[in-house]
Amino acid sequence: MKKMELLAPAGTMEKMKMALLYGADAVYLAGKVFGLRAYGGNFSMEELKEAVSYAHSMGKKVYVTVNIIPRNEDLEGLDDYLKYLESIHVDAVLISDLGVFSLCREVAPHLPIHVSTQASSANWRTVKMWKDLGAERVVLAREVSVKEMADIRKKVDIDLEVFGHGAMCISWSGRCLLSNFFTNGKRQSNRGECIQACRFRYAVMEESRPGQYWPVEEDEHGTYIFNSKDLCMIDHIPELIEGGAASLKIEGRMKSVYYVAAVVAAYRKAIDAYYAEGGAYRVRPEWREELEKVSHRPYTTAFAFQNPDHSAQEYVKSQPEQPYDFVGLILPGHGEEGTNQVQQRNHFKVGEILEYLTPQGQVGLVKITRLVNRDGEEVDKAPHPLEELTMTGDKTLPAFSILRRRAKK
Known part of the structure; x- marks a missing residue:
């Protein structure tokens, strides 16, 4: 059995190096353009080359996000950027847009493509279409359950990547317009400038009573009605592997160096234990304890085993706990x-x-x-x-x- 990859976020060079040192098999990161984390630090052209060289020296991989949903003006310079990524031997690019996919095949034919979760791939026919177009991997929509993933994997012979840990977006596969709305179009989440409006505090105002606000819940301070808990699948490594996940992805390109290192270390232990122990595998409480020591909201398994009810939401406050x-x-x-x-x-x-x-x-x-x-x-x-x-x-x-x-x- 091919071992499931542990894929970590890398918003900066330091985070990338720490992720790899603490056990990640691969990292995903972005250049200064064409990614969905405009404020995550990101890498200059020279830094991208350095990052690839560093990872390859350790026998590990680098995937670069090119997953914006572009407007016409965003296409300018994209062909040269893709050629450059191919020339420095990036291991794959993450793409969500069909036009960008087509351009990549045209100008950088030897550059492997992974289909981003932004493409909302939630059924086997969609996954098969991406494979037929030349994709080597599909990152499934976060709304896909473990059972649905297993069904997809039985029908399509392609690597499937799933989110296993980190912050969740309330919008379907991250396709959100709230940032556009609250900033009059100046900050667009689908072009890398999310303001995390889902974490704001909200109340209800009835149209005929302007200025009078009612909390959505029984709380005089209002409620965070869109605010999701954080995903945590540390207790379910066997289900992910046996369901066909080729790669477990940790969310968090904007999180701290400490966060990346600690979370990677915990999942590294869990994945290695599964392959070493087989039927004797058991979840260790210290893995979960380690994840409780990083900044996080209350944990949930989200869509992994069912459509989540209100228990997957965090209504009390916006900011995560910072225990250490x-x-x-x-x-x-x-x-x-x-x-x-x-x-x-x-x-x-x-x-x-x-x-x-x-x-x-x-x-x-x-x-x-x-x-x-x-x-x-x-x-x-x-x-x-x-x-x-x-x-x-x-x-x-x-x-x-x-x-x-x-x-x-």
């Missing part, structure tokens, strides 16, 4: 035992006991006993953003380990 703070990143190179180079990401101080997460997914505690800044001066705390220090503790940690602590409420 990412305070430091262990850098390569260390001296004597118990000494590490660390880059500050949030304030910490001598005497603190911090939790760590390694790229191998190990979790533990380390006590900071001494800090020395780059000038060789001993200091009692690290308050400066991205400051690099020598940290002495009760153990030596692997490079790129994450230091974190429980956030104060």
Whole structure:
């Protein structure tokens, strides 16, 4: 059986490298144009080339999103961009629009195409059509259940990719017009400029009573009627693999480095355990505990097993919980035992006991006993953003380990 791929988001070069170091088999990312995350950081042309080279040096893959729903003016320069992606040996592009698909086949015939979830592929005939046109993979609509995926896979011999974790969009396959409406067309979600209007607070106003607002729920503060919970399939890896998923995708190109690393580490453990243990496989509580330590809304399995009812929505508040703070990143190179180079990401101080997460997914505690800044001066705390220090503790940690602590409420 071909092992299911673990596919991670990469909004920046640092996130890409951390995703791969923490166990992702592939990453998806965007250039500065033609993608659906205009504010996710994204990659310049040279950075795209560097990203591909870095991933390939590790035997891993890079997929580039070209999944906008374009207007005429958006097509300008697209042919040269696709040729460039082919020339730097990108492993695939994600496309949702039939015209962009056609152009890619014409100008970059050796560039593999994955069909984006924006194409709303929800039945086997649609998937077969994309295969017949030359697609190598279809990312199924998020509304497709595990059973429906299995039925599609039985009828069409093609790689199927599914979302397994992350924020959900209330609109069908992400095709939303709310951003257009609230910004008078200045920010269009289908062209990469979503304002996440589904997370806003709403109330009802009756037409003949302007200025009088009624909450949708029994709450004087209103309600977030479009606000979805976050998807989490960590408890259902066997169903996804046995249902025919070739790739499990984590959402989150705009999430933090810490988020990407921690989520990837948890799913890496779960997927590897399934293939190693077979019938003896069991879900470990520590996987779910790890996912509870990242920024998230309450979790749901959404459409995976049924059409979700109101329990898949989050009515109480818009912002996700942030249970832990990412305070430091262990850098390569260390001296004597118990000494590490660390880059500050949030304030910490001598005497603190911090939790760590390694790229191998190990979790533990380390006590900071001494800090020395780059000038060789001993200091009692690290308050400066991205400051690099020598940290002495009760153990030596692997490079790129994450230091974190429980956030104060």
